Amino acid sequence: MEQARRLLESARGDEQIEVYLSRGVDTDVEVYEGSVEKLTTAASAGVGIRILVEGAGGARVGSAWAGSLDEEAVADALDQARDNVRFATEDEYLAFARPDGVAPAGMSLRDESVLATPLDDKIALAVELERRVRAGDPRVRQVESAAYSDYVIEGALASTVGVEANYARSGAYLSVEAIASDGTSDQTGYGLSAARRPQDLDLGAAATDAIIRSTRMLGATRPSTRRTVVVFDPRTAATVLAILGGALSGEAVVRGRSFFAGRLGEVVAASAVTVVDDPTDARHFAASNFDGEGLACRRNVLIEGGELRAFVYDTVSARRAGTTSTGSAVRAGIAGSPSAGPRALVMSPGIDNQEEILAAVGEGLYVDSLTGVHSGVNPISGDFSVGVTGLMIRDGQLGEPVREVTVASTLQRMLLDVVHVGADTTWLPGVAAGQTLAIADLAVSGS
Amino acid sequence: MANPLVETDVIERVLGAARAFGDFAEVFVEDRVTSSATLDQGRIEELSNGRDRGAGIRVVVGETTGFAHTADLSETGLMAAATAAATIAQRGGGGVRRVALGTRVDHARLAEVLPSDVDKATKVAWLRAANDVARSEGAQITQVQVGLGDSSRRFLVANSEGVFASDHQVRTRFMVSCVAQGDTGMQTGYKPFATTRGYEALTDDVVAGAARHAARQALTKLQARPAPSGDLPVVLAGGSGGILFHEACGHGLEADAILKRASVYAGRVGEQVASPLVTLVDDGTVEGEWGYLAIDDEGYAGTRNVLIENGVLTDYMWDLLRARREGRASSGNGRRQSYQHLPMVRMTNTYLMPGTDDADEIVAQTPYGVYVAQLGGGQVNTATGDFVFGMTEAYLIENGVITAPLRDCNLIGNGPETLARVDAVAADFSMTPGTCGKNGQSVPVGTGQATMRLSSVTIGGTAA
Numbered sequence: 044m045e046q047a048r049r050l051l052e053s054a055r056g057d058e059q060i061e062v063y064l065s066r067g068v069d070t071d072v073e074v075y076e077g078s079v080e081k082l083t084t085a086a087s088a089g090v091g092i093r094i095l096v097e098g099a100g101g102a103r104v105g106s107a108w109a110g111s112l113d114e115e116a117v118a119d120a121l122d123q124a125r126d127n128v129r130f131a132t133e134d135e136y137l138a139f140a141r142p143d144g145v146a147p148a149g150m151s152l153r154d155e156s157v158l159a160t161p162l163d164d165k166i167a168l169a170v171e172l173e174r175r176v177r178a179g180d181p182r183v184r185q186v187e188s189a190a191y192s193d194y195v196i197e198g199a200l201a202s203t204v205g206v207e208a209n210y211a212r213s214g215a216y217l218s219v220e221a222i223a224s225d226g227t228s229d230q231t232g233y234g235l236s237a238a239r240r241p242q243d244l245d246l247g248a249a250a251t252d253a254i255i256r257s258t259r260m261l262g263a264t265r266p267s268t269r270r271t272v273v274v275f276d277p278r279t280a281a282t283v284l285a286i287l288g289g290a291l292s293g294e295a296v297v298r299g300r301s302f303f304a305g306r307l308g309e310v311v312a313a314s315a316v317t318v319v320d321d322p323t324d325a326r327h328f329a330a331s332n333f334d335g336e337g338l339a340c341r342r343n344v345l346i347e348g349g350e351l352r353a354f355v356y357d358t359v360s361a362r363r364a365g366t367t368s369t370g371s372a373v374r375a376g377i378a379g380s381p382s383a384g385p386r387a388l389v390m391s392p393g394i395d396n397q398e399e400i401l402a403a404v405g406e407g408l409y410v411d412s413l414t415g416v417h418s419g420v421n422p423i424s425g426d427f428s429v430g431v432t433g434l435m436i437r438d439g440q441l442g443e444p445v446r447e448v449t450v451a452s453t454l455q456r457m458l459l460d461v462v463h464v465g466a467d468t469t470w471l472p473g474v475a476a477g478q479t480l481a482i483a484d485l486a487v488s489g490s
Numbered sequence: 491m492a493n494p495l496v497e498t499d500v501i502e503r504v505l506g507a508a509r510a511f512g513d514f515a516e517v518f519v520e521d522r523v524t525s526s527a528t529l530d531q532g533r534i535e536e537l538s539n540g541r542d543r544g545a546g547i548r549v550v551v552g553e554t555t556g557f558a559h560t561a562d563l564s565e566t567g568l569m570a571a572a573t574a575a576a577t578i579a580q581r582g583g584g585g586v587r588r589v590a591l592g593t594r595v596d597h598a599r600l601a602e603v604l605p606s607d608v609d610k611a612t613k614v615a616w617l618r619a620a621n622d623v624a625r626s627e628g629a630q631i632t633q634v635q636v637g638l639g640d641s642s643r644r645f646l647v648a649n650s651e652g653v654f655a656s657d658h659q660v661r662t663r664f665m666v667s668c669v670a671q672g673d674t675g676m677q678t679g680y681k682p683f684a685t686t687r688g689y690e691a692l693t694d695d696v697v698a699g700a701a702r703h704a705a706r707q708a709l710t711k712l713q714a715r716p717a718p719s720g721d722l723p724v725v726l727a728g729g730s731g732g733i734l735f736h737e738a739c740g741h742g743l744e745a746d747a748i749l750k751r752a753s754v755y756a757g758r759v760g761e762q763v764a765s766p767l768v769t770l771v772d773d774g775t776v777e778g779e780w781g782y783l784a785i786d787d788e789g790y791a792g793t794r795n796v797l798i799e800n801g802v803l804t805d806y807m808w809d810l811l812r813a814r815r816e817g818r819a820s821s822g823n824g825r826r827q828s829y830q831h832l833p834m835v836r837m838t839n840t841y842l843m844p845g846t847d848d849a850d851e852i853v854a855q856t857p858y859g860v861y862v863a864q865l866g867g868g869q870v871n872t873a874t875g876d877f878v879f880g881m882t883e884a885y886l887i888e889n890g891v892i893t894a895p896l897r898d899c900n901l902i903g904n905g906p907e908t909l910a911r912v913d914a915v916a917a918d919f920s921m922t923p924g925t926c927g928k929n930g931q932s933v934p935v936g937t938g939q940a941t942m943r944l945s946s947v948t949i950g951g952t953a954a
Contacts (some may be wrong), residue, residue: 430900
C-alpha cells in the first residue's frame with residue numbers, strides 16, 4: 044500500500060490516478076509414475092496504472108501495466124498511461140470509483156500455511172494422489188498427470204479519489220486425470236479438490252472422483268437423437284451458471300449485449316431458480332472483501348424465484364444505467380481494466396438430493412462433463428450447444444454411459460425449463476458454485 | 491540482437507550454475523512489449539501498454555524438471571533463479587562450471603513496420619474506420635466493438651547442449667465484433683485478422699474487410715433458424731478454419747500425449763488413420779501466418795513436418811525434452827506462453843494439403859447437409875479422441891444449393907472416425923488465425939484447409 048500511495052503523489056494537475064499493485068508466490072508440482080515430473084516455484088509482481096482526466100464533455104482514461112515493480116518499469120508505465128489518455132474519447136459516464144461507505148466483509152481469505160508447508164509435503168500429496176488413483180481400480184491403465192498447486196496473492200489498490208483496498212488470498216488444489224480402459228477403448232475422468240490451504244484438501248475425494256468418472260464411462264455408446272430432461276451434475280451446472288452470469292453483467296446490459304436487457308421485474312426462469320452473487324460468503328472460492336475498483340464486495344440477489352431482480356455493476360456501467368455500483372468490478376490481473384461481472388455466483392439450494400432428483404426425473408440424461416463451452420455457447424444470442432459425456436437415466440437411476448453426444452437449447456429456454464435445483468451445493472474454483480440441476484426438454488444429438 | 495537482453499558471459503555463468511546440478515539446463519530471457527486499443531459504442535475506450543520482462547530457467551535431472559522464473563535480469567537475480575530451479579530439481583552437489591556458448595544465432599525479424607513505428611493516432615483512426623464501415627452495413631447493427639493489439643517479443647534462449655539463439659517476433663492483430671438486433675433477438679458476427687508481420691500488413695482494405703465481414707455475418711444470422719440435431723454431411727468452406735484437424739488429430743499427435751499413451755494415435759505410425767485424401771502438415775515456416783516462428787521457444791528452427799500423408803500417420807510433433815528421451819531431434823514444436831511458463835509440445839500452423847476437387851461441385855453434389863462458412867474454437871479429449879468444434883456462420887445445403895443460415899452450435903465427432911469420412915477436398919486453400927489453449931497456456935496458431943466435405947458428422951443443434 045505504501046508503494047501505491049507513493050505512486051499517487053506523481054499525479055499532475057487535475058489528473059486522477061488509480062494504482063493496482065499485486066504480488067504472488069506459487070508452486071506447481073506434477074507427478075508421473077511416482078516421481079516429480081515438473082516442479083515450478085515462482086514469485087511474480089506487477090502494477091496496473093490507470094489515469095483519468097476530466098474534460099468538458101466527460102472523462103478520458105489511459106492505462107498501462109508492467110510485470111515487475113522495479114522503478115524504471117513503473118515509471119515507464121506511468122508515462123504510457125498518461126500518454127494514452129490523449130487518444131480516448133470523452134465519456135460523460137466515465138469515472139473512478141469513489142468510497143461509498145459500504146464496509147468490507149473482513150473475511151480472512153489467505154492462509155499462511157500455504158507458504159509454511161514444506162515443499163516435500165506438497166510433493167507427497169501429488170505422489171499419493173497418483174498412487175491412489177493407479178491402485179484404486181485395475182481398469183485405470185494410466186494417470187496422465189497428478190498435480191498439486193497453490194498460490195498466495197496479495198494486492199493493494201489506491202486512487203487519488205480516496206479508494207484504498209487490500210487484497211490477500213490463498214488457494215491450494217489437487218487435480219488428477221485418470222485414463223481407464225476395458226481393453227477396447229479408453230475413457231477419462233478428472234478429479235479435483237480445492238481449498239484455501241493444503242491441510243483442507245480432500246485427497247481421497249479427488250482420487251475417487253477420477254476413478255469413478257473414468258471407469259463408469261467404459262463401454263459408452265452414442266444414444267439416439269431425442270429431446271429429454273438433462274440432469275447436470277454440480278460441476279457442469281456450475282459451468283452453466285457461470286455462462287449465464289455473463290448476461291447478468293450490467294456492463295453487458297448497458298452495451299446491448301445481454302438478452303436480459305430491459306427485462307428487470309419479468310419472470311425469466313422457473314420459480315425454483317434464485318441466483319445470488321455473493322463474494323462475502325467465505326465458502327465461495329472466489330470470495331473477496333473488495334471488488335476490482337476497491338469498493339466493498341456485497342451480496343446481490345439477481346434472480347429471485349424466477350424473477351429478474353438486478354444486474355451487477357461497476358462504477359461506469361452503473362452511471363450509464365443511472366444507478367450505483369454494486370461492488371461488482373472484476374479485473375483480470377494487472378493488465379486488465381475493471382469491468383462489471385458477477386464474482387461468486389450460487390443458486391439457492393433446493394430440498395432434494397441428487398438421488399431424489401434422478402428418481403423424480405425417471406428417464407433422461409445425466410451429464411458429468413462438458414466440452415466446447417467456448418465454441419458452442421453464445422452468451423449474447425443465448426444459443427447453447429455443448430459436447431457432453433454422462434449416463435442415461437433409467438427408471439430413476441443412473442444407467443448406461445454415453446459419449447460423443449451434444450445437448451442444445453438456448454440459455455433463455457433453459458432457465459425457464461429448470462425443474463429441480465439440488466440441495467447439494469458444491470463449492471468449486473471459479474465464478475460459480477454448483478448443485479445438481481435438472482432442465483427439461485433439451486435437444487440431445489447422437490446417432 | 492543489437493541490444494542483447496543479457497550479456498553472453500552472464501548467460502554462460504548462469505547456465506553453468508544451473509547445469510552443474512543437472513543433466514540439462516536452459517536459460518530463456520524474454521522482453522515483451524504490448525499495446526492495445528479498443529473502440530466500443532463509437533468511443534475510443536482505452537489504450538493500454540504493457541511490458542513483461544524476465545527469465546525462466548529450467549534444470550532437468552533424470553525425469554524431473556525444475557523450473558523457476560524471475561523478473562530480475564541482473565546476474566544476481568538470474569543466479570538466484572538458477573539455484574532455485576536446480577534445487578527443486580532435487581539434486582545438490584556438483585561444482586559450478588561455466589558452460590561455454592558459441593556464437594549466438596540471431597534471427598532476423600519478419601516485421602518491417604514495428605509497433606513502435608506507428609503512432610497512436612493512426613491506430614485510433616483504424617478503429618474508427620472499422621466502426622464506420624460496420625455500421626454502414628445496416629441499421630440493425632446495434633453494437634460494434636473493434637480491437638487492435640500488437641506485441642513485440644524479443645527473446646534469447648541458451649541451453650547446455652549448445653543452443654544459443656535469439657529472435658524478435660512481432661505480432662499484429664485486428665478484430666471486429668458486431669451485434670445485430672432483429673425481431674427474434676440478437677446475433678453476433680466476428681472477424682479477426684492476425685499476422686506475425688508488423689503494421690505493413692494492416693492495410694485500409696484489411697480493416698474495412700474485417701468490419702464488413704463481421705457486420706454481414708451478424709446481419710445474416712438474424713434470419714438464422716435452429717441448426718439440425720443429428721448426423722449429416724458437412725461441407726467446410728476453405729479457410730473456415732482448419733480447427734477440425736487441430737482438434738480431431740493435431741493435439742493427439744503431440745509427443746507429450748503420445749509418450750504418456752494418452753492419445754488414440756499412440757503407437758500407430760505407419761497405419762491408415764484417415765481418409766487417403768488427408769495429408770496433414772504442421773508448419774512453423776509459413777511466413778506471416780499466425781503460428782509462424784523462425785525458432786521455437788527452445789531455440790530450434792521452425793520446421794515443416796508432415797504428420798499424415800495420404801491418410802497414413804507419418805510422425806508426431808516434438809519438443810526438446812520429449813525428443814531427447816526418444817533419441818531424436820526436436821521438430822521445432824517447443825513453445826511457451828511466456829518466460830513464466832515451461833515449454834511443451836504445441837502446434838504452429840496446422841493445415842490440410844489442398845486436393846483437386848472443385849469447391850462449388852462439392853456443394854452441388856451434397857443433396858442435404860450443412861455448409862460451414864466460419865468455425866469458432868474447439869476442444870478435444872486426446873485419450874478418447876472425442877472432439878467438438880463450433881460453427882459461427884453456417885447454412886443448410888438443400889438439393890446441392892446453400893440456403894438458410896443456421897444458429898451457432900457445436901459439432902461433435904471422434905478423431906479417427908471423422909478423419910476417415912473426409913470424402914472430398916478442393917483446391918481453394920486458405921488459413922485462419924487462432925489461439926490454442928493447453929494446460930493453461932495460450933499460444934498463437936494458424937489452421938488451414940481448402941473446401942472439404944465430411945460424409946457425416948453429428949450436428950449439435952435443436953431442430954429435428
